[in-house]
Amino acid sequence: xxxxxxxxxxxxxxxxxxxxxxxxxxxxxxxxxxxxxxxxxxxxxxxxxxxxxxxxxxxxxxxxxxxxxxxxxxxxxxxxxxxxxxxxxxxxxxxxxxxxxxxxxxxxxxxxxxxxxxxxxxxxxxxxxxxxxxxxxxxxxxxxxxxxxxxxxxxxxxxxxxxxxxxxxxxxxxxxxxxxxxxxxxxxxxxxxxxxxxxxxxxxxxxxxxxxxxxxxxxxxxxxxxxxxxxxxxxxxxxxxxxxxxxxxxxxxxxxxxxxxxxxxxxxxxxxxxxxxxxxxxxxxxxxxxxxxxxxxxxxxxxxxxxxxxxxxxxxxxxxxxxxxxxxxxxxxxxxxxxxxxxxxxxxxxxxxxxxxxxxxxxxxxxxxxxxxxxxxxxxxxxxxxxxxxxxxxxxxxxxxxxxxxxxxxxxxxxxxxxxxxxxxxxxxxxxxxxxxxxxxxxxxxxxxxxxxxxxxxxxxxxxxxxxxxxxxxxxxxxxxxxxxxxxxxxxxxxxxxxxxxxxxxxxxxxxxxxxxxxxxxxxxxxxxxxxxxxxxxxxxxxxxxxxxxxxxxxxxxxxxxxxxxxxxxxxxxxxxxxxxxxxxxxxxxxxxxxxxxxxxxxxxxxxxxxxxxxxxxxxxxxxxxxxxxxxxxxxxxxxxxxxxxxxxxxxxxxxxxxxxxxxxxxxxxxxxxxxxxxxxxxxxxxxxxxxxxxxxxxxxxxxxxxxxxxxxxxxxxxxxx
Ligand code: C2E
Ligand code: CA
Ligand code: CA
Numbered sequence: 001x002x003x004x005x006x007x008x009x010x011x012x013x014x015x016x017x018x019x020x021x022x023x024x025x026x027x028x029x030x031x032x033x034x035x036x037x038x039x040x041x042x043x044x045x046x047x048x049x050x051x052x053x054x055x056x057x058x059x060x061x062x063x064x065x066x067x068x069x070x071x072x073x074x075x076x077x078x079x080x081x082x083x084x085x086x087x088x089x090x091x092x093x094x095x096x097x098x099x100x101x102x103x104x105x106x107x108x109x110x111x112x113x114x115x116x117x118x119x120x121x122x123x124x125x126x127x128x129x130x131x132x133x134x135x136x137x138x139x140x141x142x143x144x145x146x147x148x149x150x151x152x153x154x155x156x157x158x159x160x161x162x163x164x165x166x167x168x169x170x171x172x173x174x175x176x177x178x179x180x181x182x183x184x185x186x187x188x189x190x191x192x193x194x195x196x197x198x199x200x201x202x203x204x205x206x207x208x209x210x211x212x213x214x215x216x217x218x219x220x221x222x223x224x225x226x227x228x229x230x231x232x233x234x235x236x237x238x239x240x241x242x243x244x245x246x247x248x249x250x251x252x253x254x255x256x257x258x259x260x261x262x263x264x265x266x267x268x269x270x271x272x273x274x275x276x277x278x279x280x281x282x283x284x285x286x287x288x289x290x291x292x293x294x295x296x297x298x299x300x301x302x303x304x305x306x307x308x309x310x311x312x313x314x315x316x317x318x319x320x321x322x323x324x325x326x327x328x329x330x331x332x333x334x335x336x337x338x339x340x341x342x343x344x345x346x347x348x349x350x351x352x353x354x355x356x357x358x359x360x361x362x363x364x365x366x367x368x369x370x371x372x373x374x375x376x377x378x379x380x381x382x383x384x385x386x387x388x389x390x391x392x393x394x395x396x397x398x399x400x401x402x403x404x405x406x407x408x409x410x411x412x413x414x415x416x417x418x419x420x421x422x423x424x425x426x427x428x429x430x431x432x433x434x435x436x437x438x439x440x441x442x443x444x445x446x447x448x449x450x451x452x453x454x455x456x457x458x459x460x461x462x463x464x465x466x467x468x469x470x471x472x473x474x475x476x477x478x479x480x481x482x483x484x485x486x487x488x489x490x491x492x493x494x495x496x497x498x499x500x501x502x503x504x505x506x507x508x509x510x511x512x513x514x515x516x517x518x519x520x521x522x523x524x525x526x527x528x529x530x531x532x533x534x535x536x537x538x539x540x541x542x543x544x545x546x547x548x549x550x551x552x553x554x555x556x557x558x559x560x561x562x563x564x565x566x567x568x569x570x571x572x573x574x575x576x577x578x579x580x581x582x583x584x585x586x587x588x589x590x591x592x593x594x595x596x597x598x599x600x601x602x603x604x605x606x607x608x609x610x611x612x613x614x615x616x617x618x619x620x621x622x623x624x625x626x627x628x629x630x631x632x633x634x635x636x637x638x639x640x641x642x643x644x645x646x647x648x649x650x651x652x653x654x655x656x657x658x659x660x661x662x663x664x665x666x667x668x669x670x671x672x673x674x675x676x677x678x679x680x681x682x683x684x685x686x687x688x689x690x691x692x693x694x695x696x697x698x699x700x701x702x703x704x705x706x707x708x709x710x711x712x713x714x715x716x717x718x719x720x721x722x
Pocket of ligand 2: 488547579609
């Protein structure tokens with residue numbers, strides 16, 4: 001090897017001369033050997049193509065006109081060989097033979113040199129060609145290793161010339177998007193089509209904003225592959241901007257981050273879920289409660305945490321073995337999931353699907369949202385019990401499971417997730433102490449009430465048609481002479497099992513379930529009929545007062561019910577008194593005034609009940625067409641001993657009189673109260689001191705007795721309750 005060797009890397013460069021003219025071959029050989037090439041020859045195109053793979057020349061010099069296969073054909077065939085795609089091929093054409101030159105390029109030639117050959121230049125041309133071929137080779141190799149690196153990293157690169165609307169995607173970009181690079185053109189429409197439909201709108205908005213503001217892109221999207229599977233992609237892009245700040249060109253990367261997402265999900269799963277039952281774990285549950293608490297707090301909602309612990313699980317586990325014990329926990333968690341998710345007849349009890357969690361061992365927790373009343377929580381506790389009733393099949397065994405449940409409510413029983421869970425636990429342990437398989441509210445106070453309410457709702461719906469309601473009447477007497485001026489009708493439920501149930505036990509439930517309106521109509525009609533019966537029995541004219549509930553008062557058909565009751569009995573409307581509470585009046589002042597006026601126009605008396613417990617102002621009171629004010633029992637209770645209450649009562653009496661209202665004091669139990677009220681000018685007295693509410697048949701004798709005594713003494717006479 002001489003110092004003039006033409007080298008490519010470590011080896012001498014090989015030139016292949018293809019020419020049917022031997023003289024030409026010798027001349028070219030001479031020229032190239034001088035330049036350090038190792039020279040090989042072919043006599044025609046066919047021979048050149050045949051020897052090419054073996055020889056692997058670094059450059060080919062090719063005559064055009066040859067027998068067998070001409071230069072164009074040979075060039076084309078070499079390009080078709082795997083080794084021949086990039087080898088520089090220099091065509092030897094006739095001078096200014098433009099047609100041949102064009103055909104040569106079409107056939108894949110790298111360059112041409114015109115005959116007659118300028119021998120001084122040939123060496124330079126060949127060297128130059130080789131060098132650029134080398135550079136190209138390097139570039140290709142770099143690109144290949146870049147592509148390889150991109151493939152390994154699932155990272156593609158792309159460019160988007162926004163002004164020219166041209167898009168370039170690297171091979172890996174296509175792959176990441178799950179596209180064939182020869183089947184899809186790179187453009188924004190094809191890109192958008194790959195984005196998950198749920199995110200497409202948002203992606204388009206982001207893109208528009210990006211173009212107008214020209215900041216960098218950094219975003220993650222889901223793409224949907226042709227087989228429907230989901231891939232997560234992360235896109236980064238840097239921007240060139242126009243003078244007015246719009247993006248004109250972006251270059252960036254796109255990466256398939258599905259694996260990372262999956263790993264993150266897995267980590268999240270491990271951190272937040274229980275491996276055995278796949279239910280959320282304690283951590284997840286606490287966070288969930290935290291979120292729901294924020295909502296409940298903002299919207300003034302009730303929220304509950306129910307803790308549940310299987311009874312005797314340890315014993316089951318020890319008898320059956322741990323593996324079946326695990327199976328039981330899984331089966332229980334499935335049933336709990338069903339019972340928690342089932343849409344209740346009351347649609348509002350639909351619970352969040354992840355409201356159930358396993359806190360550890362055989363301890364589960366349920367987050368109760370959408371509670372309207374605390375007894376909704378009791379309903380879930382009951383439903384869980386029902387769900388667990390049927391036996392579990394484990395292997396060839398049937399196992400019966402019961403659970404103790406405890407409920408803590410926000411805001412009553414705690415303000416933080418930890419405290420609510422702890423208190424629900426406390427209640428659950430208390431339930432265990434109470435003999436298992438029951439539930440307890442934290443603080444306990446709600447247990448009886450909740451149970452009662454549950455049973456009540458169902459029975460109450462039927463009570464009206466079963467005629468289980470009755471009215472008792474409580475007399476009111478004139479403070480001046482002790483004469484009975486009227487009675488207040490007070491409803492009771494004559495429950496077949498419980499006996500007489502007071503209205504405080506069921507009125508609010510009746511309101512909730514919409515029963516209050518038919519019930520109220522029944523009370524009106526019955527009270528009016530009763531009054532008529534007393535009158536027909538020859539009793540002195542007294543009035544009858546009927547309580548109307550808020551939701552009934554706001555019903556347009558209240559007026560019709562009153563009118564019907566009056567018409568059906570033919571009684572003097574003046575003897576019917578409607579009692580409404582202070583808070584009802586203040587609810588919708590204009591509407592209330594209209595209803596009161598209508599009632600007044602029928603001749604009915606109107607009383608404001610429980611006065612002093614609401615917030616009515618004197619200014620409003622003036623606007624209502626009322627006749628009577630009933631001072632709430634709470635003021636009377638400690639009067640006259642309590643100076644404050646005594647002063648208030650005195651003030652209320654004075655105020656009522658100044659508004660031309662009669663005053664009734666409720667809940668008068670003591671002679672001292674009676675005396676005090678009489679002295680302060682109170683008109684009418686109602687309370688146990690006179691009589692408890694009694695059945696209608698007791699009223700007549702009561703009136704008679706008082707009539708006969710009125711002339712003798714102004715002292716009230718105690719009458720035994722019925
Ligand atoms: P209210 O309208 O304030 O009725 C007076 C309540 O005080 C009655 O209770 C009565 O028995 C009780 N009471 C009377 N005198 C005394 C006393 O000297 N001492 C004490 N401690 N209590 C006394 P009841 O019958 O249990 O009714 C409770 C509430 O239920 C009533 O309060 C009223 O708001 C409601 N209610 C009763 N009947 C009806 C009805 O037919 N319709 C509607 N919507 N509500 C009714
Ligand atoms: Ca009343
Ligand atoms: Ca009252």
